[in-house]
Amino acid sequence: MEHPGKIQSVENAFQIIEFIRDQGSANLTTIADEIGLSESTTHYHLSTLKSHNVVDKRGNQYHLGYQLLEYGGIVKSRTQLYTYAKPHMDRIAIETDLAVYLGIEDQREIVHIASISMEGTSIIGDHDGKRTEFHSAALGKAILAFLPEEEVQEILVDLDFPEFTDKTITNPDDLREYLDTVVDQGYAINDEEDFRGWKGIAVPILSRDGVEGAISVAGPKSKINNQQESIVQLLKESRDEIELNYNVEQ
Incomplete structure (x- = not known):
């Protein structure tokens, strides 16, 4: 559900970023389970974040990207x-x-x-x-x-x-x-x-x-x-x- 004044997809993206921050790294299944989204939806979020270098993928693990450092x-x-x-x-x-x-x-x-x-x-x-x-x-x-x-x-x-x-x-x-x-x-x-x-x-x-x-x-x-x-x-x-x-x- 959308919250008043908030865009849920953006909220989900930030939850993903914060979860990876706290864990150091995580795979797709773990992230999806934590955020409460399907793996396909989570993959779309991660792909978008990766395209902007906000997250990085090494093997099957996602890490925070260097764009955040900038x-x-x-x-x-x-x-x-x-x-x-x-x-x-x-x-x-x-x-x-x-x-x-x-x-x-x-x-x-x-x-x-x-x-x-x-x-x-x-x-x-x-x-x-x-x-x-x-x-x-x-x-x-x-x-x-x-x-x-x-x-x-x-x-x-x-x-x-x-x-x-x-x-x-x-x-x-x-x-x-x-x-x-x-x-x-x-x-x-x-x-x-x-x-x-x-x-x-x-x-x-x-x-x-x-x-x-x-x-x-x-x-x-x-x-x-x-x-x-x-x-x-x-x-x-x-x-x-x-x-x-x-x-x-x-």
Whole structure:
């Protein structure tokens, strides 16, 4: 059935793309069973997507196509926040020898719109476009602390608070208390809340309209601890320059 304001064939195509994204690859029968379509209809969708390089077929397995990589690169390059932040991300990565991330809030999630990896300081599976949690990531807490109260309430209601380690915040009251700390000190910390032995520090990037995103440094906890004070200072200095350029252009 068609949904009001939606085209079902387009919905089906996106369900196929998202299923292949989640699985890594899948064959025609598996995709058809998952989406709830006949194999012939699913094949038509896949053939169309393949003709536009949105999916690729290797043997009997379908994978995401490189056209999506081009789309993502275009979105990033046209994002004003990324334009202003990129030189600072490069400098921070060189000075700290740690991974640097730029994140925004999108559809009630945190999205990494850019990252710089340094050898031995990045999590396997990190990539631009990766979505992460508000309650455990430094980027998420830095952004959440400066969102409007009504939006914070809606996000907290929707959060499932998955527990990634024994240090993950799993209670909304505890998270709210920590968000007050973030506002007071101007930065957020992820202390082994996503991965054991891993730590991150993030500062929000603000404009006249509110919080635009956040920039963070992350890596092995021991390496962060050895230079935490200088990292915070470096992030805040970069944040100030990014905000200045951003607000001048508005």
